[in-house]
Amino acid sequence: MKIYFATGNQNKVDEAEIILKEANCEIEQIEIPYAEVQGRLEEVSAFGVLEVFEKFNRPVIVEDSGFFIEKLNDFPGTYSRFVQETIGNEGILKLLENETNRNAYFKTVIGYYDGDNIKLFTGIVKGTISTEIKDGGFGFAYDSIFIPEGKTKTFAEMTTEEKSEISHRKRAFYELKNYLENL
Amino acid sequence: MKIYFATGNQNKVDEAEIILKEANCEIEQIEIPYAEVQGRLEEVSAFGVLEVFEKFNRPVIVEDSGFFIEKLNDFPGTYSRFVQETIGNEGILKLLENETNRNAYFKTVIGYYDGDNIKLFTGIVKGTISTEIKDGGFGFAYDSIFIPEGKTKTFAEMTTEEKSEISHRKRAFYELKNYLENL
Numbered sequence: 001m002k003i004y005f006a007t008g009n010q011n012k013v014d015e016a017e018i019i020l021k022e023a024n025c026e027i028e029q030i031e032i033p034y035a036e037v038q039g040r041l042e043e044v045s046a047f048g049v050l051e052v053f054e055k056f057n058r059p060v061i062v063e064d065s066g067f068f069i070e071k072l073n074d075f076p077g078t079y080s081r082f083v084q085e086t087i088g089n090e091g092i093l094k095l096l097e098n099e100t101n102r103n104a105y106f107k108t109v110i111g112y113y114d115g116d117n118i119k120l121f122t123g124i125v126k127g128t129i130s131t132e133i134k135d136g137g138f139g140f141a142y143d144s145i146f147i148p149e150g151k152t153k154t155f156a157e158m159t160t161e162e163k164s165e166i167s168h169r170k171r172a173f174y175e176l177k178n179y180l181e182n183l
Numbered sequence: 184m185k186i187y188f189a190t191g192n193q194n195k196v197d198e199a200e201i202i203l204k205e206a207n208c209e210i211e212q213i214e215i216p217y218a219e220v221q222g223r224l225e226e227v228s229a230f231g232v233l234e235v236f237e238k239f240n241r242p243v244i245v246e247d248s249g250f251f252i253e254k255l256n257d258f259p260g261t262y263s264r265f266v267q268e269t270i271g272n273e274g275i276l277k278l279l280e281n282e283t284n285r286n287a288y289f290k291t292v293i294g295y296y297d298g299d300n301i302k303l304f305t306g307i308v309k310g311t312i313s314t315e316i317k318d319g320g321f322g323f324a325y326d327s328i329f330i331p332e333g334k335t336k337t338f339a340e341m342t343t344e345e346k347s348e349i350s351h352r353k354r355a356f357y358e359l360k361n362y363l364e365n366l
């Protein structure tokens with residue numbers, strides 16, 4: 001089966017391709033824009049995949065990701081990019097000053113729709129927020145303040161290879177792969 | 184002319200009614216849901232009014248408001264409700280700790296569409312952010328940290344009458360009224 005991935009990001013397509021070929025699926029990038037609604041990641045991906053399917057009428061996936069901080073009631077969540085571009089990591093560290101609960105997680109939600117089946121697949125990476133920005137030169141956005149569970153380095157201090165082993169997006173794609181294998 | 188206001192908030196309808204009857208317009212509330220997209224207030228209202236008109240096919244308005252902080256690159260903006268529900272005013276004050284630039288503003292954008300004309304109307308109230316929460320029992324959300332220009336009290340310390348004289352939403356409705364009078 002061929003699945004079309006509505007995204008402007010070629011790296012995400014490459015990542016999906018490697019995983020989904022294990023389920024004998026071919027991935028092709030399409031650049032069909034869709035409205036990203038306000039709400040939970042699940043809503044963004046569900047409404048997004050419906051809109052893209054309506055325009056394109058072939059099996060499609062969309063993807064949305066966010067960063068969730070326990071002590072801040074899951075802020076910034078869906079609005080992670082906006083928050084990164086406004087208050088940034090300095091703002092996040094300020095909000096968590098003297099705070100002992102530094103739990104956070106990255107989450108990806110993939111929306112899949114083939115005309116018959118509509119499904120959401122989730123991938124999560126749990127961890128904690130560092131007390132200062134630690135940027136080893138890799139990664140971007142929240143990567144320099146996020147230490148994944150069981151590690152001592154932030155995402156931004158890891159190589160692409162190290163980081164890709166614990167990717168929330170990859171985990172969501174494996175969920176999709178398992179589903180497709182049993183379809 | 185009769186204009187339909189897509190909102191769940193009766194207070195906003197009452198506010199609009201008083202202003203728009205000066206332009207010989209009647210206002211009626213309709214509860215037609217529409218997707219609120221991510222983006223600027225202008226985009227939320229423009230896409231919203233198009234969607235409602237498509238479903239209802241009569242002159243409609245929608246409204247969206249936000250709170251913008253200069254030093255924080257216009258954070259929280261469109262996502263003001265989400266930010267209020269997650270990090271709250273305590274979070275905002277923390278982000279502005281020891282900060283001298285405390286400029287902020289409230290903004291409303293009304294979207295109007297009658298099938299021929301599509302228009303956006305804006306109302307703004309400028310002011311500053313107080314150094315502590317000052318809640319006189321009135322108001323909600325950002326009202327208890329916002330001191331409008333030329334005043335010494337926060338919105339939350341003013342009576343409904345005092346506050347309504349300097350309402351961003353009211354200003355946007357007056358813009359709409361001026362437009363309708365010359366239509």
